Amino acid sequence: MPAKPIVYRIIETEDDVRAGVRSLRRKCAILRRAHDLAGDPPLRRRQPGFEGLARIIVGQQLSIASAAAIWGRFEQALRPLDAVAVASASDDLLRAVGMSGGKIRTLRAVSAAILGGQLDLPALDTAPDAVVQESLQQVSGIGPWTADIYLLFCLGRADAFAAGDLALQIAAAAAAEQGDRLSLAALEEMAERWRPWRGVAARLLWAYYAAAKAQRSGAPV
Numbered sequence: 001m002p003a004k005p006i007v008y009r010i011i012e013t014e015d016d017v018r019a020g021v022r023s024l025r026r027k028c029a030i031l032r033r034a035h036d037l038a039g040d041p042p043l044r045r046r047q048p049g050f051e052g053l054a055r056i057i058v059g060q061q062l063s064i065a066s067a068a069a070i071w072g073r074f075e076q077a078l079r080p081l082d083a084v085a086v087a088s089a090s091d092d093l094l095r096a097v098g099m100s101g102g103k104i105r106t107l108r109a110v111s112a113a114i115l116g117g118q119l120d121l122p123a124l125d126t127a128p129d130a131v132v133q134e135s136l137q138q139v140s141g142i143g144p145w146t147a148d149i150y151l152l153f154c155l156g157r158a159d160a161f162a163a164g165d166l167a168l169q170i171a172a173a174a175a176a177e178q179g180d181r182l183s184l185a186a187l188e189e190m191a192e193r194w195r196p197w198r199g200v201a202a203r204l205l206w207a208y209y210a211a212a213k214a215q216r217s218g219a220p221v
Contacts (some may be wrong), residue, residue: 009158013140020200034208041203052154070098083111106141171209
């Protein structure tokens with residue numbers, strides 16, 4: 001008999017997020033503390049495919065405001081926004097919208113992989129997490145963080161987690177009262193207790209990070 005396809009729990013709606021929050025609150029005091037301060041985290045879903053992956057690349061290591069501004073100019077300059085358009089665009093145009101050299105190289109590498117048939121993004125929609133990570137990381141410029149964020153927000157995998165994310169490392173340490181920042185290995189170990197809702201745990205910790213930062217600055221939470 002052929003093997004049954006793996007069925008992944010997908011976070012599609014705010015109700016899915018709330019279901020994950022309820023489960024995590026029952027079994028983890030750290031996340032109860034985070035939720036008590038931050039409340040329910042946002043859904044944060046994006047469409048899978050080239051545009052969703054490109055938006056992750058564009059926003060990496062930028063503030064939300066800066067990323068949104070660059071993305072708006074990028075989207076305006078290239079219509080339709082796809083691999084062909086990026087491959088055809090000049091470096092001068094991409095620099096003019098605010099892209100760094102590294103991001104230009106990564107976007108071009110993604111475009112070349114798609115157009116050359118090495119990267120099939122639609123096929124990743126139902127692929128195992130490890131296959132998604134491996135397929136994306138074969139592209140020059142894409143590392144574990146980008147692949148994990150694609151799993152979280154473009155594919156909506158409920159148990160995806162980005163242990164290499166700096167904000168998650170800081171937020172988890174603060175919520176657990178374990179210093180200023182957890183190592184990647186320590187956060188991976190802590191996150192094991194949050195399965196099968198690690199994707200909601202990540203959303204909770206990002207929301208907690210923002211709420212705690214606002215609280216320290218005196219801004220409304």
